[in-house]
Amino acid sequence: MSETAAASGSGQQVRKDAGSERSRRPVFVMGCHRSGTNLLYDTLLSAGGFAVYRGYLPIYKILMPRFGDPGNPRNLRRIVDTFIRSKGFTCTDLDAVHLSSKLMAECRTGGDFIRIVMDEVARQQSVRRWAVYDPDSVLHIPRIKADLPDALFVHIIRDGRDIALSLMKMGEFRPFPWSRKARGLLETAIYWDWMVQTGRRHGQKIPADYIEIRYEDLVGEPRRTLATLGQFLDHDLDYERIQNTKLGRLRESNSSFRNEATQTRENPVNRWKERLSGQEIVDLEALVGSSLEESGYALTTSKEKRHVSLRNRWLAAAYPRFLAAKLWLKLHTPVGRFANVSSLELSQPASDTAMDKD
Secondary structure (H helix, E strand, O other), X not given: OOHHHHHHOOHHHOOOOOOOOHHHOOEEEEOOOOOOHHHHXXXXXXXXXXXXXXXXXXXXXXXXXHHOOXXXXXXXXXXXXXXXXXXXXXXXXXXXXHHHHHHHHHOOOHHHHHHHHHHHHHHHHOOOEOEEEOHHHHHOHHHHHHHOOOOEEEEEEOOHHHHHHHHHHHOOOOOOOOOOOOOOHHHHHHHHHHHHHHHHHHHOOOHHHEEEEEHHHHHHOHHHHHHHHHHHHOOOOXXXXXXXXXXXXXXXXXXXXXXXXHHHHOOOOOOHXXXXXXXXXXXXXXXXXXXXXXXXXXXXXXXXXXXXXXXXXXXXXXXXXHHHHHXXXXXXXXXXXXXXXXXXXXXXXXXXXXXXXX
16 A cells, blocks of 8 residues: 555544644644654654655745745746756646646745645645645744744754764764864754754744644653644544554654664664763753753753853854854845755756746
């Protein structure tokens, strides 16, 4: 049985009160990278009643910064043409001509773009509801909420010490454009802190439509956590059904440690206790300890030991400001024109000159 059939074929079983307004509202799954967003999203899809979509819709992160406001027909044409050539479109299993025509006729905002695409996917699969996954949605909650007032947001948070370890191991990021080395442990911890606090700050303004879920609770106490989340979403997140369906990451881990021993892979919580040195833990907790405690994670070092060096104090002050400024410039100035489209996995290259033609 296909993933789509396994998850969405039970749309009739979703809830006895499936006619309620909240049970049809769209869901955005988000969180700092490596926090378990994939796991949480696949858990929702495995519960049934959601359209199964395993693609990428970075309208706010890439397409709008690169091509401009979709309210302008010329910009919208370039957005649609680019998306139709992306792997994200291929994952929809929709007809390109039909979707392009619908987007050009009805899309005026980033929210319209997501809604039109996902409504079509849900309609094709005969389900009433959809959810989308993008870690970076934590940075765009106000814009998403303005465009889609009925949106619900699920923010998954994971221990920042494990996030720092995982992101550093991946070695894919540099703290600043001029940095020669990949982002180090402390930079990744500050990045986690910035992502979590940004999402939390936005979420506090819409408390009825925003919830935080801890990764450790999802893997350690899944029934209780899913019961809480199911109540928030007004959706039946039946644990047994989820375990029987097991879509995506519930079958295969995407851990940055997946090439290591089985025992290591199967214990994704508190890896930092075994892998970080005593001094690394002290430095990390000195920088992001308040966010760790605010998120329910106990610190292991005393307050007296958590001394912040001058260099680390500068890093803690400068790096979040740099990240916020970089995001603002991308969203509000022509700098966004240089947004990298490589993550869209386009089927064929197209020059900006060609796409700029009327």
